[in-house]
Amino acid sequence: MSENSNPHGQTTGHVWDDTLAELTNPPPKWWMWGLHASWILVLVYGIYYPAWPLLDTYTKGIAGWSSIKEYKEDLKEVESIRAPYEQKLKGMSAAAILQDAELKEYVSRSAKVLFGDNCAACHGSGGQGNPGFPSLVDDDWLYGGTIEAIMQSITNGRKGMMPKMGGQQLTAEEIDKLANAIYNGKVTEEPLYMAKGCVGCHGPDGKGMQALGSANLVDKIWRFKAEDQLASIKYTITHGVNDPTDPKTRKAEMPAWSGRLDETQIKKLAVYVHQLGGGQ
Numbered sequence: 465m466s467e468n469s470n471p472h473g474q475t476t477g478h479v480w481d482d483t484l485a486e487l488t489n490p491p492p493k494w495w496m497w498g499l500h501a502s503w504i505l506v507l508v509y510g511i512y513y514p515a516w517p518l519l520d521t522y523t524k525g526i527a528g529w530s531s532i533k534e535y536k537e538d539l540k541e542v543e544s545i546r547a548p549y550e551q552k553l554k555g556m557s558a559a560a561i562l563q564d565a566e567l568k569e570y571v572s573r574s575a576k577v578l579f580g581d582n583c584a585a586c587h588g589s590g591g592q593g594n595p596g597f598p599s600l601v602d603d604d605w606l607y608g609g610t611i612e613a614i615m616q617s618i619t620n621g622r623k624g625m626m627p628k629m630g631g632q633q634l635t636a637e638e639i640d641k642l643a644n645a646i647y648n649g650k651v652t653e654e655p656l657y658m659a660k661g662c663v664g665c666h667g668p669d670g671k672g673m674q675a676l677g678s679a680n681l682v683d684k685i686w687r688f689k690a691e692d693q694l695a696s697i698k699y700t701i702t703h704g705v706n707d708p709t710d711p712k713t714r715k716a717e718m719p720a721w722s723g724r725l726d727e728t729q730i731k732k733l734a735v736y737v738h739q740l741g742g743g744q
């Protein structure tokens with residue numbers, strides 16, 4: 465059998481076992497086209513788009529595309545959607561924003577980032593509070609949950625004041641009595657509550673006064689939450705809150721944001737916090 469008379473096409477010329485030959489047929493046309501199309505595509509892509517890494521830069525491509533440029537264009541589009549909202553917000557009070565469902569929705573979303581950046585470190589990422597830092601989600605307010613009160617809290621800051629009662633004012637036994645009564649939500653039934661002047665700040669009903677930020681002592685929602693709640697209550701009574709005469713006093717200060725955030729940002733945050741707390 466001659467070399468090229470194989471019915472299947474050209475062979476390498478080697479023949480084994482009489483009839484076994486190796487074919488050298490060219491690949492089919494469609495396959496070759498595919499090959500050429502793909503290297504041409506690579507070339508065109510490489511010329512058009514940023515592609516090849518060089519020593520300290522890369523080929524930029526003639527199309528002028530870059531991912532950062534695309535991102536910036538996207539951002540511009542977002543800004544142009546935001547602009548009319550932002551413009552509107554400037555002239556509105558926080559209370560008016562609450563009345564406008566669409567704006568309220570927009571504000572809550574954009575305030576989430578502001579909250580994460582400025583408030584979450586103390587109040588927790590969802591506003592759920594941290595030891596020493598009050599929860600903003602429970603609709604139990606030291607200073608009030610109206611939109612105006614929340615605006616005030618954020619703009620001017622807050623710093624509650626309770627004098628230490630340990631030492632001369634109260635004996636250990638009296639502190640025990642008061643603490644247990646508070647722990648059980650029944651402090652107004654404890655005669656010491658009146659006699660020792662707690663009533664002056666925490667009110668006749670024990671619910672606290674929002675003008676002072678004095679905590680509600682009868683709702684069993686704890687401003688200074690702790691594993692051992694009874695011990696925490698005793699500690700507060702003994703050392704007070706922000707009492708400069710007691711080095712062990714509790715520190716509780718909400719910073720003022722008026723110089724650090726602009727008016728619109730504060731409004732947004734107030735609306736956001738108002739919604740977290742279920743409003744009022």
Ligand code: HEC
Pocket residue numbers: 579582583584585586587596597598600604605606607608609614617618622623624625677715716717718719721733734737
């Ligand atoms: C450095 C910690 C800290 C940061 C940051 C902080 N807060 Fe506060 N915040 C506090 C403390 C502490 C209190 C309670 C003050 C007190 O007990 O007198 C408080 C109280 C509040 C209150 C009043 C709560 C009530 O029950 O009446 C609001 C509202 C509030 N913060 C919102 C915010 C918002 C919004 C931000 C972000 C712009 C923020 N806080 C950032 C520490 C912080």
Ligand code: HEC
Pocket residue numbers: 606623624625626627629642646657660661662663664665666676677678679680681685686687688689697698700701705716
């Ligand atoms: C001058 C006002 C004032 C007086 C008097 C006062 N308190 Fe307070 N008390 C406060 C304020 C304000 C707070 C909240 C501080 C804060 O969170 O910034 C507070 C907080 C507390 C807390 C913490 C509650 C919690 O949820 O963790 C306890 C407990 C407490 N007071 C008990 C007493 C008792 C008992 C007396 C009387 C012996 C008393 N207080 C007298 C102002 C006062």
